[in-house]
Amino acid sequence: MNPLTPPLDVLLNAFPPRYTPVPDPEDEPTARMGFFTDTTLCIGCKACEVACKQWNQLPSDGLDFTGNSYDNTGHLSQSTWRHVAFKERHSEDGTSRWLMMSDVCKHCEEAPCLQACPTGSLIYNEFGDVYLQNDICNGCGYCVVACPFGVLGRSDEDGHAHKCTMCYDRQSDGMEPACAKVCPTNSIQFGPVEELREQAKKRVEQLQERGRESAYLYGADAFEEYSSLNAFFLLEDHPNHYNLPEQPKHPFKGQGVRYAVGIAAGVALSAVSALFLARED
Amino acid sequence: MKRPGLIETGRNSRAIGRRDDRSPQGEDRDAEEAGYYDLSMLKPPVWKWEIASYFFLGGLSAGAYLLSRLAARFGGRSMEGVRSVGTAVAAIAALPCAPLLIKDLGHMSRFHHMLRVVKPESPMSVGTWALTVYSAAVALSAVQEWLGSESLDGAAKRRIAAALERGRPIMVTALDGAGIPAALVMISYTGVLVSCTAIPAWSRQAWLSPLFVASGMSTAAASIQLGLAATREGEEPTAAEAALEKIESVARLAEAVSLGGYLRSAGPLARPLTHGKLAHHTLLAAAALAIPEAIHHLLPGKPSRWKTYLAAGITLAGGMSLRWAVVHAGRESANDPHAARQASGPSHPEQGRLSLRESSADRLLSRSERRL
Numbered sequence: 001m002n003p004l005t006p007p008l009d010v011l012l013n014a015f016p017p018r019y020t021p022v023p024d025p026e027d028e029p030t031a032r033m034g035f036f037t038d039t040t041l042c043i044g045c046k047a048c049e050v051a052c053k054q055w056n057q058l059p060s061d062g063l064d065f066t067g068n069s070y071d072n073t074g075h076l077s078q079s080t081w082r083h084v085a086f087k088e089r090h091s092e093d094g095t096s097r098w099l100m101m102s103d104v105c106k107h108c109e110e111a112p113c114l115q116a117c118p119t120g121s122l123i124y125n126e127f128g129d130v131y132l133q134n135d136i137c138n139g140c141g142y143c144v145v146a147c148p149f150g151v152l153g154r155s156d157e158d159g160h161a162h163k164c165t166m167c168y169d170r171q172s173d174g175m176e177p178a179c180a181k182v183c184p185t186n187s188i189q190f191g192p193v194e195e196l197r198e199q200a201k202k203r204v205e206q207l208q209e210r211g212r213e214s215a216y217l218y219g220a221d222a223f224e225e226y227s228s229l230n231a232f233f234l235l236e237d238h239p240n241h242y243n244l245p246e247q248p249k250h251p252f253k254g255q256g257v258r259y260a261v262g263i264a265a266g267v268a269l270s271a272v273s274a275l276f277l278a279r280e281d
Numbered sequence: 282m283k284r285p286g287l288i289e290t291g292r293n294s295r296a297i298g299r300r301d302d303r304s305p306q307g308e309d310r311d312a313e314e315a316g317y318y319d320l321s322m323l324k325p326p327v328w329k330w331e332i333a334s335y336f337f338l339g340g341l342s343a344g345a346y347l348l349s350r351l352a353a354r355f356g357g358r359s360m361e362g363v364r365s366v367g368t369a370v371a372a373i374a375a376l377p378c379a380p381l382l383i384k385d386l387g388h389m390s391r392f393h394h395m396l397r398v399v400k401p402e403s404p405m406s407v408g409t410w411a412l413t414v415y416s417a418a419v420a421l422s423a424v425q426e427w428l429g430s431e432s433l434d435g436a437a438k439r440r441i442a443a444a445l446e447r448g449r450p451i452m453v454t455a456l457d458g459a460g461i462p463a464a465l466v467m468i469s470y471t472g473v474l475v476s477c478t479a480i481p482a483w484s485r486q487a488w489l490s491p492l493f494v495a496s497g498m499s500t501a502a503a504s505i506q507l508g509l510a511a512t513r514e515g516e517e518p519t520a521a522e523a524a525l526e527k528i529e530s531v532a533r534l535a536e537a538v539s540l541g542g543y544l545r546s547a548g549p550l551a552r553p554l555t556h557g558k559l560a561h562h563t564l565l566a567a568a569a570l571a572i573p574e575a576i577h578h579l580l581p582g583k584p585s586r587w588k589t590y591l592a593a594g595i596t597l598a599g600g601m602s603l604r605w606a607v608v609h610a611g612r613e614s615a616n617d618p619h620a621a622r623q624a625s626g627p628s629h630p631e632q633g634r635l636s637l638r639e640s641s642a643d644r645l646l647s648r649s650e651r652r653l
Binding site: 255 | 315316317318320321322323324326327328347348351352354355356357360363385386387388391394395397398400402403404405406409465466468469470472473474476477478479480483484485487489490491493494495498502524525527528531532535539611615621622624625626627628
């Protein structure tokens with residue numbers, strides 16, 4: 001980025017996003033918890049989707065046949081908090097393979113949904129997860145469009161937004177989230193984010209030693225201009241094949257500048273109007 | 282979620298199994314394979330006509346309020362009409378704003394719940410508070426206007442007016458001190474609101490805010506002009522109307538610059554506005570920037586009331602069209618998988634690419650990116 005003049009810099013950094021630590025320092029120290037989803041281990045059994053629906057008592061999405069491989073769910077939504085993506089990849093040499101990934105809310109370290117929420121319904125809970133208190137959600141729908149991963153949805157039934165809670169209730173009782181508990185291959189791992197990152201990096205090294213050189217981590221470290229994700233992934237192909245953005249953008253970056261431009265336009269037009277209105281008599 | 286099935290569309294069947302048909306549809310298949318079937322990674326906005334109408338009325342009302350305050354401060358006797366009609370327009374246009382938002386939220390109480398939190402980093406919260414403060418200021422201004430008018434008489438009113446007369450300078454200063462900043466936020470925040478989203482057509486577009494400001498000003502001037510034209514005696518426009526016409530011209534110029542700037546900076550991401558079913562809305566909004574000028578300056582004949590009605594009406598229709606197009610473009614833009622992929626691409630394609638080895642996937646992707 002070009003060097004910015006000081007006032008522009010101030011505006012660019014106005015309204016800084018909130019960072020993870022919200023818990024009171026008086027509280028007993030808890031590590032930030034997250035998911036590491038290793039797609040090389042995923043067998044596409046959808047047990048996570050089912051376990052999530054059951055534990056969180058989410059409504060069904062209806063019976064749709066999409067024709068998109070074995071994926072009839074499509075995407076995460078207000079009623080689907082785990083979604084198993086199936087992508088068929090056919091390479092030039094005639095071989096084919098499946099990409100399978102259990103998608104989930106990324107629990108971003110600087111979550112745009114949390115900044116967008118006008119009621120403070122979206123918060124970081126004591127486990128460092130982005131938690132939506134849907135009882136005080138007003139249904140304005142701003143988080144839906146703020147999320148660069150398209151995770152949140154607003155339910156037509158109750159008019160509230162809903163998303164993955166990382167099984168806050170289970171975590172509070174010392175249990176792991178339902179999806180991680182049920183995963184038969186340990187593709188979904190749950191734990192303190194720092195530990196998961198170490199583990200994930202070892203896993204990538206291991207895979208690369210075995211010749212699977214395309215393995216890499218998505219969201220374990222910060223992106224070009226987006227924070228790291230507390231629910232990150234090990235992928236083996238371009239993120240777009242998993243319906244993930246290659247370089248997510250923080251929608252609120254430069255908000256101060258955009259306010260300044262708008263207000264300045266208003267003041268300028270008012271000043272011109274004052275001239276016209278004052279000219280007569 | 283309803284999507285076309287395998288049998289109905291040839292696109293899906295190519296994406297799934299028939300790998301051997303390399304050409305002539307080979308390119309097409311590559312483009313599809315670059316993403317996740319035909320699905321977008323983003324969720325479409327839940328905002329519909331209520332929000333488009335609110336954006337229009339909120340901008341118009343705030344603009345009218347600003348013009349009426351400016352006329353009160355700087356205008357002479359001949360501008361009194363702008364002050365009184367402007368206040369009336371601002372109050373009438375502000376009336377449906379909160380109900381429209383409540384309609385979108387679904388419950389009466391939810392608007393109130395919005396006011397439990399002040400959150401300056403969220404434009405939604407800023408807007409709610411701006412609307413609340415602004416509505417109060419505009420309502421009080423309207424009451425003040427009514428008390429000062431000659432249409433109503435009576436002992437009670439005279440007593441209230443006399444009581445208020447002593448506090449009047451303080452009240453006016455207090456009202457303007459709260460109302461003018463709130464109106465400036467009201468007229469501009471809607472553009473900031475939509476720009477602080479991940480929707481490709483809106484995301485981080487700095488031109489949207491001045492675009493809405495200029496449109497708010499031009500539609501406000503047009504509606505005040507309508508009110509003045511309806512009450513004037515002769516056919517010749519008054520000095521106030523002439524001033525409003527000039528204000529409208531400047532605002533329309535600013536709107537044209539902003540619209541051009543937006544379409545230029547958004548480029549292919551603004552496609553929902555320029556192609557498909559919203560294109561005629563955008564076209565009407567753009568045409569409404571030029572047609573009123575033509576009516577006033579090119580149409581033969583003397584200035585008449587009907588010319589004013591026509592020109593102001595077109596300006597208003599254009600303003601509504603603009604909000605309609607921009608708000609509804611969000612849905613189309615979010616549902617377009619190509620736009621979402623393009624908007625989330627690396628800012629520096631060479632350095633930004635993730636540490637992927639140059640695989641066939643990359644080649645396919647770069648080929649499809651070129652196609653975009």
